[in-house]
Amino acid sequence: MTKAVESWNRFWFTPEAPHTLAAIRVLTGGLLLYSHAVWGLDLAGFFGPQGRIPLDFIDLFHADPAAWSMLRGWESVGAIWTFHLIGFVLFGSLFVGCFTRIAAVLSFLWEVSYVHRGAAALFGFDQILVMLTMYLMVGDSGGAYSVDAWRRRPERFPRPERSTSTNLAIRLIQVHMCIVYFFAATGKLRGDSWWEGTAVWLSLANYEYQSVDVTFLGNWPLIINAMTHVTLFWELAYGALIWPRWSRPWMLALAIPVHGGIAVCLGMITFGTVMLVGNLAFVPAATMCRWVAAIWPGKVLNRGDGSGD
Amino acid sequence: MPYLRGTAQDNGYRFFAPDPGPSHLIRYELVTENGVTRTGQIPDREVHRPRLLYHRHFMIAEMLFTLSAQAMEPPEPGIPAAALRELEMEKEMATRLARGVARDLLRRNPDVVTVRLFSQTHLIPSPEEMRQGAGLRDPAGFPPPAPLGEFSRQSK
Numbered sequence: 001m002t003k004a005v006e007s008w009n010r011f012w013f014t015p016e017a018p019h020t021l022a023a024i025r026v027l028t029g030g031l032l033l034y035s036h037a038v039w040g041l042d043l044a045g046f047f048g049p050q051g052r053i054p055l056d057f058i059d060l061f062h063a064d065p066a067a068w069s070m071l072r073g074w075e076s077v078g079a080i081w082t083f084h085l086i087g088f089v090l091f092g093s094l095f096v097g098c099f100t101r102i103a104a105v106l107s108f109l110w111e112v113s114y115v116h117r118g119a120a121a122l123f124g125f126d127q128i129l130v131m132l133t134m135y136l137m138v139g140d141s142g143g144a145y146s147v148d149a150w151r152r153r154p155e156r157f158p159r160p161e162r163s164t165s166t167n168l169a170i171r172l173i174q175v176h177m178c179i180v181y182f183f184a185a186t187g188k189l190r191g192d193s194w195w196e197g198t199a200v201w202l203s204l205a206n207y208e209y210q211s212v213d214v215t216f217l218g219n220w221p222l223i224i225n226a227m228t229h230v231t232l233f234w235e236l237a238y239g240a241l242i243w244p245r246w247s248r249p250w251m252l253a254l255a256i257p258v259h260g261g262i263a264v265c266l267g268m269i270t271f272g273t274v275m276l277v278g279n280l281a282f283v284p285a286a287t288m289c290r291w292v293a294a295i296w297p298g299k300v301l302n303r304g305d306g307s308g309d
Numbered sequence: 310m311p312y313l314r315g316t317a318q319d320n321g322y323r324f325f326a327p328d329p330g331p332s333h334l335i336r337y338e339l340v341t342e343n344g345v346t347r348t349g350q351i352p353d354r355e356v357h358r359p360r361l362l363y364h365r366h367f368m369i370a371e372m373l374f375t376l377s378a379q380a381m382e383p384p385e386p387g388i389p390a391a392a393l394r395e396l397e398m399e400k401e402m403a404t405r406l407a408r409g410v411a412r413d414l415l416r417r418n419p420d421v422v423t424v425r426l427f428s429q430t431h432l433i434p435s436p437e438e439m440r441q442g443a444g445l446r447d448p449a450g451f452p453p454p455a456p457l458g459e460f461s462r463q464s465k
Contacts, residue, residue: 038365046365050416051412051413052406053369053409054405054406054408056405057406060401064311066314066315067314068315112316115317116317118365120369120406121365123364127322130318134318180322183321184323184324184326187322190327191328194328201433201436202330203325205433205434205439206329206431206433207446208332208334208431215439218440219436219440221436224436268360268364
């Protein structure tokens with residue numbers, strides 16, 4: 001029993017360096033900004049008084065008051081635009097890591113508002129994005145790769161500190177990703193095409209989704225079958241095989257063709273990207289440090305080696 | 310559960326589940342004061358760019374199909390009252406969302422007096438059909454569209 005308690009405490013409460021969470025913050029903030037910009041291309045068209053998603057529809061679709069939104073009840077295009085511009089400031093602050101703790105909380109509140117208000121126009125991208133935004137409130141996501149970290153007097157710039165809250169945030173994202181893949185897989189098990197091995201064909205040959213035509217793969221049904229069953233097995237096994245050290249790299253490596261394929265071939269670049277961002281939670285801080293240093297060498301960005309020592 | 314709904318975490322994550330199915334579009338007819346009819350569709354990859362904007366419109370079309378398809382089926386005899394109420398609610402949601410789409414089209418097209426909306430299913434050919442020469446956009450893949458309603462500028 002004591003060992004179980006020790007393992008539990010070690011899993012959830014060991015202090016962790018912020019580099020992985022910070023990288024997730026940067027990428028999540030970037031995706032929030034992009035999504036926000038796209039809403040803004042036709043804000044009145046989506047949310048205005050004569051928009052496609054009318055408030056009387058939302059009132060019925062989200063009759064539960066728990067599905068709150070700061071955008072509900074606003075029909076003035078000017079007011080909606082004011083709210084939208086504040087969102088840009090908040091998501092931008094989160095992206096660059098300025099007043100990160102406050103930006104994270106407010107970004108979450110803004111994102112939930114859009115998710116509930118834009119109910120008819122959402123897909124998996126929004127579901128994962130709001131999940132990541134929520135957990136960024138928990139840990140020290142501004143502890144590295146941020147304006148906050150830079151403002152801490154560079155000449156006395158401390159190494160990013162390990163903290164329990166950072167580990168908690170990372171673990172919550174990891175567990176939530178396991179839950180996502182579990183329900184994604186079990187949902188698929190209810191479908192004949194996933195058992196028959198034809199589901200990938202039904203995705204690739206759907207013209208409205210298609211961004212790159214790979215229907216030539218239909219000439220080799222065994223390849224379609226294999227892609228379908230590997231995808232299904234990967235999602236089903238994710239919650240078990242992502243944790244052991246020997247299998248984690250393989251599971252993460254498979255995430256790239258699965259979600260990269262969705263991004264490139266099915267036109268859902270944002271969804272494929274946000275799923276890969278969620279998978280980054282399984283990359284140790286020290287490894288994230290090395291990756292970032294390899295892409296952007298330089299002392300300011302790369303204080304600390306992720307070991308916290 | 311209110312805490313899941315309140316934090317927008319009440320999702321099933323049913324990506325491409327249970328089966329990736331055919332897609333659904335909104336086809337519309339815009340009738341002008343002069344009786345000229347223009348047609349279009351939502352989503353339209355020539356108009357709705359970038360890709361995320363296209364996908365937002367695509368999801369609205371899919372939502373409208375999902376809500377209206379159930380509502381169009383006559384209720385089974387002896388259906389429980391609660392289920393009947395749910396069907397009625399879905400029908401009302403479909404009407405409100407269709408009205409929203411129509412109002413937006415009227416807003417963008419000041420010369421139009423009437424908008425007719427249709428839900429168009431786009432079937433997926435099998436690999437065998439494609440080997441025999443079928444294309445993804447063949448007319449055979451578009452069954453007759455289902456009407457979603459007619460909306461005029463006066464009644465919007």
